[in-house]
Amino acid sequence: MGRKLLTEHINVEGINTFEVYRKHGGYRSVEKALKTMTPDEVVEEVKKSGLRGRGGAGFPTGMKWSFLAKPEGVPRYLVCNADESEPGTFKDRQLMSKLPHLLIEGMITSSYALGANTSYIYIRGELLYVLRILEKAIAEAYAAGFLGKNILGSGYDLDLHVHPGGGAYICGEETALLESLEGKRGNPRNKPPFPAVQGLYARPTVVNNVESIAAVPVIVNEGGDEYAKLGVGRSTGTKLISACGHLNKPGIYEIELGLPVEEFIYSDEYCGGIWKGRELKAVVAGGSSVPILPKELILKTAAGENRLMTYESLSDGGFVTGTMLGSGGFIAMDETTCIVRNTWNFSRFYHHESCGQCSPCREGTGWMEKVLHRLEHGHGHMEDIDLLVSVAKQIEGNTICPLGEAAAWPVAAAVRHFRHEFEWHVTHAKEAAQPGAVYRANAVLV
Amino acid sequence: METTAVKPQFSEAAQAEIKRLLTHYPDDRRKSALLPVLHIAQAEFGGWVSPEVQDLVAEVLDIKPIEVYEVATFYTMFNLKPVGKHVLEICRTGPCMLRGSDELTAHLERITGAKVGGPASADGLFTLKEVECLAACGFAPIVQVREKYYEQLDTPEAVDAMLTELRNQVHRPALPWEETGLPNALANN
Numbered sequence: 001m002g003r004k005l006l007t008e009h010i011n012v013e014g015i016n017t018f019e020v021y022r023k024h025g026g027y028r029s030v031e032k033a034l035k036t037m038t039p040d041e042v043v044e045e046v047k048k049s050g051l052r053g054r055g056g057a058g059f060p061t062g063m064k065w066s067f068l069a070k071p072e073g074v075p076r077y078l079v080c081n082a083d084e085s086e087p088g089t090f091k092d093r094q095l096m097s098k099l100p101h102l103l104i105e106g107m108i109t110s111s112y113a114l115g116a117n118t119s120y121i122y123i124r125g126e127l128l129y130v131l132r133i134l135e136k137a138i139a140e141a142y143a144a145g146f147l148g149k150n151i152l153g154s155g156y157d158l159d160l161h162v163h164p165g166g167g168a169y170i171c172g173e174e175t176a177l178l179e180s181l182e183g184k185r186g187n188p189r190n191k192p193p194f195p196a197v198q199g200l201y202a203r204p205t206v207v208n209n210v211e212s213i214a215a216v217p218v219i220v221n222e223g224g225d226e227y228a229k230l231g232v233g234r235s236t237g238t239k240l241i242s243a244c245g246h247l248n249k250p251g252i253y254e255i256e257l258g259l260p261v262e263e264f265i266y267s268d269e270y271c272g273g274i275w276k277g278r279e280l281k282a283v284v285a286g287g288s289s290v291p292i293l294p295k296e297l298i299l300k301t302a303a304g305e306n307r308l309m310t311y312e313s314l315s316d317g318g319f320v321t322g323t324m325l326g327s328g329g330f331i332a333m334d335e336t337t338c339i340v341r342n343t344w345n346f347s348r349f350y351h352h353e354s355c356g357q358c359s360p361c362r363e364g365t366g367w368m369e370k371v372l373h374r375l376e377h378g379h380g381h382m383e384d385i386d387l388l389v390s391v392a393k394q395i396e397g398n399t400i401c402p403l404g405e406a407a408a409w410p411v412a413a414a415v416r417h418f419r420h421e422f423e424w425h426v427t428h429a430k431e432a433a434q435p436g437a438v439y440r441a442n443a444v445l446v
Numbered sequence: 447m448e449t450t451a452v453k454p455q456f457s458e459a460a461q462a463e464i465k466r467l468l469t470h471y472p473d474d475r476r477k478s479a480l481l482p483v484l485h486i487a488q489a490e491f492g493g494w495v496s497p498e499v500q501d502l503v504a505e506v507l508d509i510k511p512i513e514v515y516e517v518a519t520f521y522t523m524f525n526l527k528p529v530g531k532h533v534l535e536i537c538r539t540g541p542c543m544l545r546g547s548d549e550l551t552a553h554l555e556r557i558t559g560a561k562v563g564g565p566a567s568a569d570g571l572f573t574l575k576e577v578e579c580l581a582a583c584g585f586a587p588i589v590q591v592r593e594k595y596y597e598q599l600d601t602p603e604a605v606d607a608m609l610t611e612l613r614n615q616v617h618r619p620a621l622p623w624e625e626t627g628l629p630n631a632l633a634n635n
Contacts, residue, residue: 087539087579120470125485125523126580129593132622161470166481166521169578183480183513185520201475244541244583251584288540288579329583331541345540349578355520 002256003230005218005238006211010098016133018140021101027146029109029217034154037220042113046216048224050236055081055172055209056287056327058311062224067196068114069204076204078116080107080213081177082123085169086287087349088329091240092210094252096123097130099214100137104160106213108146109220111158114206118159121210122177125165134162169353173401174207175199176355187357188401211240232258235310239328246280246334248272261285261307261314262299265332278334282417285314286326288346289406291413292339293323319413338438339421343414344372350407361404364395368411375425378433385422389415454502460486463623464506476507480517483507484524489592489621490628493533494525522577530566530573532612534558535590538576541583546600550587551576553605571613592618 014020021027033042047062068076080103084092096103103121111119123131138160141147149157163181165171171180175189178200199205215237219227228236235257241264244250249272255264264270265280274280283298284290300307302321307313314325333342351365368391374380392408399405415422421439425432432439456464464483471478483503484495491499500518504511518524525533536551551562554574560567562574582588585597589608596608617627 084581085579088541088583090581090583090585093581124581125481125521126577126590128485129595132593135622159470163470163478164482164485166484166517167523167577168521180481181478182475183477183507183509183517185516201472242584244586245544250586284540331544331583333544337544342540342543345538345543349539352578 002238002254002259004254005227005230006095006102006214006240007099007252007254010094016098016100016137018101018137018144021099022144025221026101027105027108027144029220030105030112030146031152033109033112033220034152034156039113039115042109042220045219045224046113049215049219049227050224050231050234051212051215051219051227052235052311053209054211054215054239054328056086056289058325061208061212064196064208065110065114065206067194068206069197070115071204074203075118076114076116077200077206078107078111078114078119079174079177079181079200079205079207080119080121080210081172081174081207082121082127082210083165083172083177084127084210084327085124085172085353086289086327086329087346088244088284088287088331089242089327090244091242091252091328093127093130094242095210095214095240096127097133100134101141102214102217103134103210104137104141104147106216107160108141108151108158110206110208110213110216111160112156113216116206117157118161120181120200121160121162122171122181123162123164124171125167128164131162131164138162168355169349170355170401170403173403176401177207178205185355187355188403190400230256232308232310233312235312235325239309239325241309241328241330243271243330243332245330245332246275246278246337247332248275255309257308257310259309261309264309264330265299271332274332274334276334278336280332281335281337282333282339284323284329284331284333284410286324287329288331288349289409290324290326291319291322291409292343292417293321293413294417297321297417298323319409320416323413335440336436336438338376339414339418340372340376340425340432343411344369344376346410347372347407350403354403354407358399358404360395360398361407364391364404365407367391368407372411375422376433378425378429380422380426380429382423382426384426385415385419388412388422454491454496454499456486456490456502456506459623459625460490463621477509477513479507480509480514481521484514484518484521486621488524489618493529493531494527496528525573525575528566530560531571532591532615533573533575535575535577535580536562537578537580537582537586537588537590539579541579542586542588545586547587550589550599550605553602554589557605557609572609594619 051061052058171186176186195205347369351369392412395404395408424439500514558572620627
């Protein structure tokens with residue numbers, strides 16, 4: 001059983017209160033950082049830890065921090081991205097609602113490292129009930145002297161606020177999030193300038209995912225080198241995986257990176273296998289935007305190696321035979337799942353969530369949804385399948401933000417691995433359009 | 447179309463909450479409070495934000511009405527038409543679909559009589575709205591009503607329990623700055 005760095009105490013009664021959290025070693029990283037370390041030393045430890053952004057992109061957190069511009073006399077900001085909206089992903093919601101003080105502790109230590117005196121947690125509007133939990137915990141932290149002026153007598157000041165979104169997936173993109181925090185529509189900004197130079201209110205800003213920030217306390221407490229000992233290669237530490245779909249035990253699991261995918265799906269310690277005694281058909285391993293893989297390719301790479309839960313192993317084979325760890329939103333589909341229907345569902349999602357700024361995404365997502373809808377409902381043509389691939393290709397790389405890619409990849413991957421199933425929807429249109437109809441032959445592996 | 451004769455006003459408790467929220471942002475960035483204030487407005491004025499309510503929000507934040515309109519129409523949580531006492535937001539995205547959200551939607555349409563995207567049920571109690579991923583995929587299928595998530599609604603019993611709870615709510619649950627929640631029934635519904 002792997003070590004739990006973030007969630008060790010998640011089921012302790014009252015751990016959502018300051019008192020109980022503190023009793024279990026909470027806020028030690030704030031004491032250590034503010035009393036014994038310079039901000040740059042904290043950044044250094046995070047760099048050494050190898051921690052990579054847990055929101056999905058996997059960019060090294062310490063490196064992101066070191067890009068932050070620090071002009072004299074200009075305030076800078078840390079903004080926590082709690083706009084968890086990637087279908088299949090629900091880890092941050094669990095973490096924040098059960099361990100609000102872990103995020104607050106991480107925000108204080110990280111804000112100190114970055115020299116921010118005001119920080120924000122931008123939480124998706126649907127999670128207003130979690131915002132209430134965080135606000136209560138923040139009030140406790142103020143009362144205990146861990147927030148506000150002259151924290152622990154160190155001379156360091158920090159105000160921390162929670163800000164709700166209004167229902168828009170796009171606000172998980174960091175520049176759209178900043179627009180939204182400024183009270184505007186969530187339209188992503190052109191880059192450069194990057195937020196590290198001109199972010200919130202045109203000031204230098206770092207935006208980090210909840211889970212990334214929550215990993216900072218343990219890195220500061222135990223040291224970056226110790227953290228980096230966990231995991232495999234450049235996938236260091238632990239990762240929260242939110243498992244859903246057709247599993248016996250869906251839920252949140254903190255795994256040490258490097259766990260075999262097969263063990264994660266079938267072991268009783270984790271997901272306990274596929275529900276109703278059925279066979280696994282396919283997995284979307286890192287949130288809806290990463291390529292879907294058929295059972296054979298999610299369990300083993302094309303070269304026949306065991307697939308591991310790491311950034312590198314999951315992307316082994318590129319997009320031809322691999323996928324991505326992404327946000328850790330792990331969606332399992334059993335043998336009764338219609339891949340065309342599922343792909344249509346995801347396309348509808350991206351069409352709905354496109355902000356509409358860039359034509360390739362605004363129009364392309366709409367066309368993919370329409371074409372997939374007609375395939376699924378028995379009105380498709382054989383040419384539609386290549387049309388989908390063509391539209392996906394024309395979106396990719398031609399938009400301001402990665403929502404374009406997020407919309408294109410799932411479609412391209414579904415056609416790549418399940419082309420026969422799409423074709424069957426044309427050749428057996430009437431049958432395919434029946435509710436619950438499923439094509440059962442094997443997927444194409446390459 | 448009828449016009450609202452009386453200009454809407456925030457309750458004192460809501461005004462105090464807005465004042466507190468405004469301390470979170472720099473003085474010259476009051477507009478930052480727009481989304482949180484829209485949430486308060488929707489809770490205060492019957493679960494939707496009418497043009498008059500949006501104008502009020504603009505006035506409170508000292509911004510132009512268009513700045514509120516363009517935001518209220520961008521974000522899906524703000525209802526721009528009158529709604530029933532309870533808005534049931536049913537997640538329809540992949541992971542929920544895999545665990546029966548289509549069946550849940552059909553079931554809710556049958557027993558409430560309301561249609562997704564249509565007006566409230568004849569008794570004025572329920573508005574059905576399909577939404578995209580609510581970030582609770584491991585507990586699918588899910589319905590959100592105001593600030594509460596109803597999870598694992600994969601049996602008729604679970605759905606009935608939710609509806610019974612909602613039918614028995616005379617007042618909506620109180621928000622942190624309120625002593626009691628506002629009554630569910632509002633004149634404009």
